[in-house]
Amino acid sequence: MLTTTVYPYILNERSVFISLEDVMTHTDDAVAPEQEHFDALIADDSRIEPRDWMPEAYRKTLTRQISQHAHSEIIGMQPEANWITRAPSLKRKSILMAKVQDEAGHGLYLYSSAETLGTPRPVLNDQLLTGRAKYSSIFNYPARTWADMGAIGWLVDGAAICNQVPLCRASYGPYGRAMVRICKEESFHQRQGWEILYELSHGTDAQKKMAQDAVDRFYGPALQMFGPPDADSPNSQQSMAWNIKRFSNDELRQRFVDMIVPQAEALGLTLPDPDLVWNEERQHYDYGELDWDEFMSVIKGRGPCSVQRMKRRREAHENGAWVREAAAAYAERQAARAAEAANHEDHETETAPSSQRPAAQLIGA
Amino acid sequence: MSTFASQESATKISAGESISSESIAESGATASEDVAQYAMRLGDDALILSQRLGWWIARAPELEEDIALSNIALDLIGHARFLLTYAGTAWNKSEDDLAYFRPEEEFRSCRLVEQENGDFGQTIARQLIFSMYQYELYKALAESSDPTLAAIADKAVKEVEYHVDHASQWILRLGLGTEESRRRIAAGLEYMWPYVEELFTDDELIDRLDGVAVRPSSLEEAAMRGIRSVLAEAELEVPEVAQARLTSEVRDGSYSEHRGYILAEMQSLARQHPGATW
Ligand SMILES: [Fe+2]
Ligand SMILES: [Fe+2]
Numbered sequence: 354m355l356t357t358t359v360y361p362y363i364l365n366e367r368s369v370f371i372s373l374e375d376v377m378t379h380t381d382d383a384v385a386p387e388q389e390h391f392d393a394l395i396a397d398d399s400r401i402e403p404r405d406w407m408p409e410a411y412r413k414t415l416t417r418q419i420s421q422h423a424h425s426e427i428i429g430m431q432p433e434a435n436w437i438t439r440a441p442s443l444k445r446k447s448i449l450m451a452k453v454q455d456e457a458g459h460g461l462y463l464y465s466s467a468e469t470l471g472t473p474r475p476v477l478n479d480q481l482l483t484g485r486a487k488y489s490s491i492f493n494y495p496a497r498t499w500a501d502m503g504a505i506g507w508l509v510d511g512a513a514i515c516n517q518v519p520l521c522r523a524s525y526g527p528y529g530r531a532m533v534r535i536c537k538e539e540s541f542h543q544r545q546g547w548e549i550l551y552e553l554s555h556g557t558d559a560q561k562k563m564a565q566d567a568v569d570r571f572y573g574p575a576l577q578m579f580g581p582p583d584a585d586s587p588n589s590q591q592s593m594a595w596n597i598k599r600f601s602n603d604e605l606r607q608r609f610v611d612m613i614v615p616q617a618e619a620l621g622l623t624l625p626d627p628d629l630v631w632n633e634e635r636q637h638y639d640y641g642e643l644d645w646d647e648f649m650s651v652i653k654g655r656g657p658c659s660v661q662r663m664k665r666r667r668e669a670h671e672n673g674a675w676v677r678e679a680a681a682a683y684a685e686r687q688a689a690r691a692a693e694a695a696n697h698e699d700h701e702t703e704t705a706p707s708s709q710r711p712a713a714q715l716i717g718a
Numbered sequence: 719m720s721t722f723a724s725q726e727s728a729t730k731i732s733a734g735e736s737i738s739s740e741s742i743a744e745s746g747a748t749a750s751e752d753v754a755q756y757a758m759r760l761g762d763d764a765l766i767l768s769q770r771l772g773w774w775i776a777r778a779p780e781l782e783e784d785i786a787l788s789n790i791a792l793d794l795i796g797h798a799r800f801l802l803t804y805a806g807t808a809w810n811k812s813e814d815d816l817a818y819f820r821p822e823e824e825f826r827s828c829r830l831v832e833q834e835n836g837d838f839g840q841t842i843a844r845q846l847i848f849s850m851y852q853y854e855l856y857k858a859l860a861e862s863s864d865p866t867l868a869a870i871a872d873k874a875v876k877e878v879e880y881h882v883d884h885a886s887q888w889i890l891r892l893g894l895g896t897e898e899s900r901r902r903i904a905a906g907l908e909y910m911w912p913y914v915e916e917l918f919t920d921d922e923l924i925d926r927l928d929g930v931a932v933r934p935s936s937l938e939e940a941a942m943r944g945i946r947s948v949l950a951e952a953e954l955e956v957p958e959v960a961q962a963r964l965t966s967e968v969r970d971g972s973y974s975e976h977r978g979y980i981l982a983e984m985q986s987l988a989r990q991h992p993g994a995t996w
Contacts, residue, residue: 434775440987441991451792556994556995681895
């Protein structure tokens with residue numbers, strides 16, 4: 354498993370659960386018994402593991418989903434990192450840093466689990482940097498005020514939890530297991546976000562205003578984190594058939610709304626949706642139509658911070674190139690030295706004076 | 719033999735117990751004016767360096783390094799919270815009063831931690847020098863006759879041991895890696911080097927706190943030995959650049975131009991809402 358929570362640093366070793374060869378020998382040549390075995394595992398609601406045969410489409414779907422999730426964790430560090438140097442108390446600064454660090458850890462778990470499907474992390478990273486891969490559109494919104502740290506924790510991490518708890522049972526083993534770890538931390542994050550808003554909404558008038566403004570801006574985009582309405586989400590059916598997805602976008606969104614309404618009441622803040630009412634018959638909250646045109650335009654790269662987020666990620670990558678190259682060169686040098694030393698040792702053993710050789714060898718000779 | 723006479727803990731805090739800034743505030747331990755001034759120096763160093771390192775989060779060369787640098791920044795802000803909380807007991811002020819509402823000239827950080835991040839090499843150069851110094855400092859302070867300082871140092875020294883290792887590992891990689899990395903880390907070391915001497919400079923406050931504070935000059939030999947040995951292993955030269963002279967007393971009125979900018983950013987929100995809680 355990954356050592357993100359362990360202190361010793363991973364300087365240049367990639368954490369791959371299994372070798373790529375292991376994976377690649379099992380692709381493509383789908384023969385009936387293998388497909389049957391896969392289908393049986395799915396029907397049985399069992400786990401698919403990296404060494405198992407799997408249909409190419411399953412592998413692709415998962416690789417896309419897991420890597421997009423990883424990219425979201427990484428890009429998602431930026432809006433919150435924006436407030437680390439300005440956090441208004443040392444305690445909050447410390448909690449915020451730990452949170453952003455957790456998100457980096459989530460990114461690492463997820464890249465590792467995507468790698469078990471056969472695509473190495475540098476390739477996935479390249480897909481992000483070249484704009485071929487997507488990430489959650491919510492991170493393309495600006496985090497302008499401290500209250501946004503509250504709204505992001507409460508609503509964005511909150512939506513992430515609703516989305517991810519069912520993914521703990523995803524049919525692909527490494528993904529499900531990564532999700533279990535991640536969900537534990539996300540629930541801390543949600544709680545911390547809620548606490549930030551609680552302090553603000555029980556603080557000065559300016560703080561209350563700041564809190565309400567943040568909730569006003571993040572409510573809609575947070576609800577859109579579950580993806581388009583079911584009617585417009587054609588890929589969902591297949592993912593559900595494969596036991597990757599367990600609930601539809603709208604079902605998860607409903608769960609989220611039902612969860613946050615009482616939480617907002619406890620905060621004393623208003624959710625910016627005039628159509629939000631309890632429906633006695635459905636035993637759920639009804640909520641208003643979301644702005645899907647805006648959603649689509651943000652997905653297409655027209656988010657308020659889309660360009661900025663990508664630029665920053667590319668800059669970090671480019672500015673770090675010389676450091677990664679140095680680490681790789683050093684690793685090579687150390688390996689060469691170790692090989693040399695081993696050679697040298699062999700050589701010494703061979704030429705050691707015969708009197709120092711073990712007696713058994715002398716007898717054998 | 720320890721440098722300090724051991725003394726029975728007069729407070730609820732003792733070495734090895736897990737401490738928090740809350741537990742320090744509640745312990746009833748009250749720092750004298752001198753002890754508070756001393757704790758503030760140490761706390762300010764940790765706070766300013768944490769603030770500097772915080773900038774790297776989401777900008778590091780590798781995800782693993784985002785995590786590593788934020789770990790170090792988190793450790794440091796932890797130390798800062800303990801030390802500033804303890805310092806504040808002398809004046810009935812909280813850690814946040816001291817961090818957010820003290821003007822620039824009342825901070826007591828050394829110039830090294832205030833220096834700009836620059837590239838990764840420059841940041842690592844600062845990390846090597848400061849971590850080696852801080853490790854020796856906390857190791858000695860763990861034997862302080864002041865039980866609160868001793869407890870803080872005892873906890874912190876274990877963390878700083880990793881900071882030293884992190885910086886050393888990178889110095890080796892950058893020094894022995896590529897032409898470019900070698901050039902950059904050498905430049906980083908040169909940039910930071912003028913502020914080394916200040917770390918080991920004594921003053922009257924230290925004289926007055928015999929047995930409580932660690933004499934900075936007493937750390938020089940061990941810390942510099944550590945730094946030189948890492949540089950030698952990385953086949954890097956010890957920079958030959960002049961030391962930047964102090965403009966006033968050490969840690970009192972002698973600070974860099976950077977400090978004002980660091981604080982302007984760090985304090986901006988808190989100062990817009992005086993009296994607010996967060
Ligand atoms: Fe996360
Ligand atoms: Fe999170």
